[in-house]
Amino acid sequence: MVKEKYISELKLKFESYSHISEKSWSLIKSIIKFRELEKGEILLRNGQIAKNIYFVCKGALRAYITDYDGNIYNKNIFLETDFAGSKVSYLQNAPSNFTLESLEKTTLVSLDYKKYRQFINNNLDLKDFYISYLENNWVIEKEQREVSLVMENAKERYLKLLFKHPNIEQRIQQLHLASHLGITPTQLSRIRKNLKK
Numbered sequence: 001m002v003k004e005k006y007i008s009e010l011k012l013k014f015e016s017y018s019h020i021s022e023k024s025w026s027l028i029k030s031i032i033k034f035r036e037l038e039k040g041e042i043l044l045r046n047g048q049i050a051k052n053i054y055f056v057c058k059g060a061l062r063a064y065i066t067d068y069d070g071n072i073y074n075k076n077i078f079l080e081t082d083f084a085g086s087k088v089s090y091l092q093n094a095p096s097n098f099t100l101e102s103l104e105k106t107t108l109v110s111l112d113y114k115k116y117r118q119f120i121n122n123n124l125d126l127k128d129f130y131i132s133y134l135e136n137n138w139v140i141e142k143e144q145r146e147v148s149l150v151m152e153n154a155k156e157r158y159l160k161l162l163f164k165h166p167n168i169e170q171r172i173q174q175l176h177l178a179s180h181l182g183i184t185p186t187q188l189s190r191i192r193k194n195l196k197k
Contacts, residue, residue, distance in 0.1 A: 003034060006034075006055075006057040006058075006107065006109060007029065007032060007109070009055075009057065009080075009081060010028075010032070010055050010057075010109055011025060013055065013081055013083075014028070014129055017128075017129045017132040017133050017136065018125065018128040018129040018132050019125060019128075020125050020126065020129060021123075021125050023123075024119065024123045024125050024126050027119045027123070027126075028111070028116075028119065028126075031111050031112050031115045031116065031119075032109055032110075032111065033109070033110045033111075033112075034057075034107065034108070034109060034110070035054070035107075035108045035109075035110045036105075036106070036107055036108075037059070037102040037105070037106040037107075037108065038102065038105060039102055039103065039104050039105055039106075040101065040102065041101070041102045041106075042099060042100070042101050043061065043084075043100040043101065043102065043108075044085070044086060044089075044096055044098075044099065044100040045096070045099055046065070046066065046095075046096060046097065046098055046099045047095045047096065048089075048095060048096055049089055049093060049094065049095055049096070050085050050086040050089035050090050050096050050113065051112065051113055051114075052085065052110045052111060052112060052113055053083060053084075053085045053090070053110075053111045053113055053116060054078075054083065054084045054085055054100075054108045054109065054110055054111075055081070055082075055083055055084075055108060055109040055111070056078050056079060056080050056081065056082045056083075056084060056106065056107075056108060057080065057107040057108060057109060058080060058105075058106065058107040059079075059080075059102060059103075059104050059105055059106025059107060059108075060077060060078065060079050060102070060103040060104050060106065060171060060172060061077070061078040061084050061100055061101065061102055061103065061106060062074050062075075062076070062077050062078070062100070062101055062103055062176055062180075063075040063076040063077075063078070063084070063086075063098045063099070063100050064098055064099055064101065064179075065097065065098045065099075066099070072179070073179055074176055074179035074180045075098050076180070077103070077168075077172060077176065077177075077180050079165060079168070083133075083137075084100060084108075085100070085113075086098065086100075087138070090113045090117075103171070103172055103173070103176065104171060148160070149182055154181060154182070154183045154187055154188075154191060155191050155194075155195075157181050157182075158177075158181055158188065158191050158192075159195075161177070161180075161181065174188055174189065
């Protein structure tokens with residue numbers, strides 16, 4: 001029953017970008033696999049080639065980069081109904097530049113990337129979905145995030161994150177939220193304290 005709910009949510013996600021025919025949806029359904037992760041489990045390691053696209057049904061993931069000095073930077077946080085994975089790794093069949101780790105107990109739908117791409121190449125409606133998804137997430141949202149980092153202060157970025165995910169503070173450690181916002185945990189603590197005044 002729960003799996004059916006997650007599959008429906010995945011279909012809604014596809015449909016939010018473009019109409020998908022029943023034929024195409026049955027192709028996508030044919031490659032759905034479920035995956036459960038415990039908190040702190042690694043889904044994809046830096047240096048590993050990504051083979052699957054993941055849809056977050058329940059839980060949270062972070063994508064992080066470790067520099068040569070061992071400093072860790074959160075590249076992204078993925079929550080329910082987000083797609084997660086290493087796009088560059090899929091597209092170039094090259095090692096991922098970041099690690100994907102679960103921040104809480106997480107349920108995922110896993111889609112085999114090669115089959116998924118095959119379906120996209122052979123079905124116009126899936127191709128429309130793919131183009132719309134890339135434009136929205138990797139052009140529009142990416143540019144907005146880049147502009148936000150330059151034009152908005154940390155407090156504005158934090159408030160925007162809270163607006164998008166109201167309960168994120170109860171779920172994600174301050175350390176990870178601060179890294180995601182491009183600030184230190186101390187700065188985030190100060191912002192939160194000022195907002196409570």
